[in-house]
Amino acid sequence: MSQSLRKWIRLFLAGPGAVFVSLVIMGGMPLWLPRGAAGVDNLVLPLILVPLIWAALFFHACLDRRLARVAIVAGVLFLVHGGLIAHKFSEPRPAAKESGQ
Amino acid sequence: MSVETCLATGLSVACIMGLALGDPKRLRAAGLKAQPTTARKRIAVTLVALLPGMALALSGDASAFLLWLGACATAGWFTTIWLGNPGQSIGQRRNRRR
Amino acid sequence: MIHLKKDQTKLMIAVHGWAGIMLGLLLYAVVFTGMAAVFAEEIGSWSSGHVESRSAFERPIDSAVRRLAAQTPPKYHEGVDLFEVGDHNLGVFFHRHETDPDGTFVSRGLYYRLNREGTIANTQFGTGEEVFGANNDDALSHFLVDTHVRLHVPNPWGLLLTGIVGLVMLVAAISGLLIHRHLLKDIFTLRRNANPVLVDRDRHSVAGSWSLPFAFILAFTGSFFSFFGTIGVPIVAMAAFGGDIQALNDTVFGNPGRPDPRPAVIGNLDRIAADAIARSKEVPTFVSIENFGRADAKVTSFHPPRDGDIEPVTLLYDGAKGRFIQTKPSIGTQPSTGGTLAAIMAPLHFGNFAGLLSKAVWFALGFAMCYVTITGMRLWLARRGETARSLEWLDRTVAVVAFGLPLALVAAAAGFLVTMPLGSATFWTPTAFLIASAVVSVAGFSLRSAMLAPLLQLATGLLMMALPTVRLAMGGPGWPTAIEAGQPVIAALDLAFVLGGICMIRQGAKARRARTPAAPLSTPVAIA
Numbered sequence: 065m066s067q068s069l070r071k072w073i074r075l076f077l078a079g080p081g082a083v084f085v086s087l088v089i090m091g092g093m094p095l096w097l098p099r100g101a102a103g104v105d106n107l108v109l110p111l112i113l114v115p116l117i118w119a120a121l122f123f124h125a126c127l128d129r130r131l132a133r134v135a136i137v138a139g140v141l142f143l144v145h146g147g148l149i150a151h152k153f154s155e156p157r158p159a160a161k162e163s164g165q
Numbered sequence: 166m167s168v169e170t171c172l173a174t175g176l177s178v179a180c181i182m183g184l185a186l187g188d189p190k191r192l193r194a195a196g197l198k199a200q201p202t203t204a205r206k207r208i209a210v211t212l213v214a215l216l217p218g219m220a221l222a223l224s225g226d227a228s229a230f231l232l233w234l235g236a237c238a239t240a241g242w243f244t245t246i247w248l249g250n251p252g253q254s255i256g257q258r259r260n261r262r263r
Numbered sequence: 264m265i266h267l268k269k270d271q272t273k274l275m276i277a278v279h280g281w282a283g284i285m286l287g288l289l290l291y292a293v294v295f296t297g298m299a300a301v302f303a304e305e306i307g308s309w310s311s312g313h314v315e316s317r318s319a320f321e322r323p324i325d326s327a328v329r330r331l332a333a334q335t336p337p338k339y340h341e342g343v344d345l346f347e348v349g350d351h352n353l354g355v356f357f358h359r360h361e362t363d364p365d366g367t368f369v370s371r372g373l374y375y376r377l378n379r380e381g382t383i384a385n386t387q388f389g390t391g392e393e394v395f396g397a398n399n400d401d402a403l404s405h406f407l408v409d410t411h412v413r414l415h416v417p418n419p420w421g422l423l424l425t426g427i428v429g430l431v432m433l434v435a436a437i438s439g440l441l442i443h444r445h446l447l448k449d450i451f452t453l454r455r456n457a458n459p460v461l462v463d464r465d466r467h468s469v470a471g472s473w474s475l476p477f478a479f480i481l482a483f484t485g486s487f488f489s490f491f492g493t494i495g496v497p498i499v500a501m502a503a504f505g506g507d508i509q510a511l512n513d514t515v516f517g518n519p520g521r522p523d524p525r526p527a528v529i530g531n532l533d534r535i536a537a538d539a540i541a542r543s544k545e546v547p548t549f550v551s552i553e554n555f556g557r558a559d560a561k562v563t564s565f566h567p568p569r570d571g572d573i574e575p576v577t578l579l580y581d582g583a584k585g586r587f588i589q590t591k592p593s594i595g596t597q598p599s600t601g602g603t604l605a606a607i608m609a610p611l612h613f614g615n616f617a618g619l620l621s622k623a624v625w626f627a628l629g630f631a632m633c634y635v636t637i638t639g640m641r642l643w644l645a646r647r648g649e650t651a652r653s654l655e656w657l658d659r660t661v662a663v664v665a666f667g668l669p670l671a672l673v674a675a676a677a678g679f680l681v682t683m684p685l686g687s688a689t690f691w692t693p694t695a696f697l698i699a700s701a702v703v704s705v706a707g708f709s710l711r712s713a714m715l716a717p718l719l720q721l722a723t724g725l726l727m728m729a730l731p732t733v734r735l736a737m738g739g740p741g742w743p744t745a746i747e748a749g750q751p752v753i754a755a756l757d758l759a760f761v762l763g764g765i766c767m768i769r770q771g772a773k774a775r776r777a778r779t780p781a782a783p784l785s786t787p788v789a790i791a
Contacts, residue, residue: 102596111487111490115429115490190448190451191452227616228616236624242474246453249455
């Protein structure tokens, strides 16, 4: 793979890729995080952590020398959380009732 | 601000000022001939500066810990600016006295 | 500190530099107004001459709220918000939750602003966002907060913009830590006689190193606030509740108990307020009533943190019986990791957890961050100065924004003080800011670079020194009246403006004597 192409892929993963994957993670996290004592942890923690998740993905994309590893980490996170969201929407459930636990 | 927070912050700020006064790179950069603090002494003073913060954190007083951290950061910055002032030559004077 | 490989360091330097240069000026505007907004409440009291020191919740409010409820359509009794406005007067917002046709979740209803005697001074119908806009007597503090929160860009774009600026600050803080190889060794070193690039570098890195933990905290909490309602809540509500934001709000902020729509007279609010003050040792910052006039009514009072804590205190009462139920977390019905983390985000960002002292520390650290932003941009320009003369316009723009923003804000304060007694402060406060910004921009394009900064500093200093006189001339309370009324903050801010003005004039005069482009930033006081 040429240096120029590698640069563009890294730019994509650090830029729009990191934004998109962090938003999907935020959507998927409420479906697997423990609800905690008050039953709100799974809803509140993704909202709090999203800037840090984005920063982690951004710096990983910038600093990891192995571009394939960056793509695999981002891809797995995207697939797991995207899959959880898709699974949630494939099940017909009452709109106003939280599920996923 | 409780008395404990005041004392803790005062002690740490005093240590930061001490570290700044004897900082070897600062003295070298300013062309001052004062004897810099030895590495061992610097580590000891740094630990003493950090101790009050650790004590506040361990006591569970989040408010006091944040005040201590913020006050130390502000004091450290202002001390560096003050000592970096062209008219400021504390290290030189200290050297002359010796 | 952290040793990266050469190419990684090079990349991080590029990320750090470009992040700053692309959004540095916006970041400076957000941080500078945030620094001033730390004292928004005090600036509000100072500028409007508030001399009432007793909270609205320490005075009788029960009969007034009942009277308002009787004249408000029952459909807006779903929620009632009680809070202080102006000189410790009461604001009451009867509302219900609605979803607009475009899918926006809003609180809509009737907002009553009461005067000191408890009679209606002003009534307004609209959404929460519409009715909580600027008033004549809080236009200045409102302007400051609005600039900081969304740069006056309409929502959600303004919040998204400041959120992105917060992320840029986060990136700059982390990349700054990664590229600084000798963070601790260099933390006391400011070379004065080195070449201009090294001098700028030392100024930038020393201020950045000392304020690094706070840059991280403020960027993280700031971007959390910006993205919370604009992106976070809709996405989490979509994933967990099929898009029902009300259901998410009920789960996160709601109170426990079965719905009981039977009519029931609300308990005595004066007794609830007195009990809440006695329990928390602080007057409420906000009181919210759910299902006013129903058997399942709940009253929640929100208070500043207790001594030694940074998490605000929230007390829950049975509305119909007026009975205390529990001290609850701000979020959720019992303490939890997520609830505690969410509750401390505001005190961490605003620095209001230990009164004026913590606010002063946060103000100083905000100032350090403004200094870091501007010196960083100057460093980036200085490094390219010899090779890229075409960047002269950017150098000039940095000077215009760095020194022009403080001048425009002081002009807005002067505009407020002059027009508040005339009742036109909501118009003239932003207008004065815009006029001053226009004048500064014209000066920026017509004056020589070396003259620009000293001149703007001198003008800012003079205007700052004139503010207390303008305030007194327009009928504001004098020092004896303010101190007697328990508002020493008015005298303290007068003094702060005079002292700040003197510092600015001294710096301006010093820079003028030096007449070199680098001179204006020789000390941090020069930029504020």
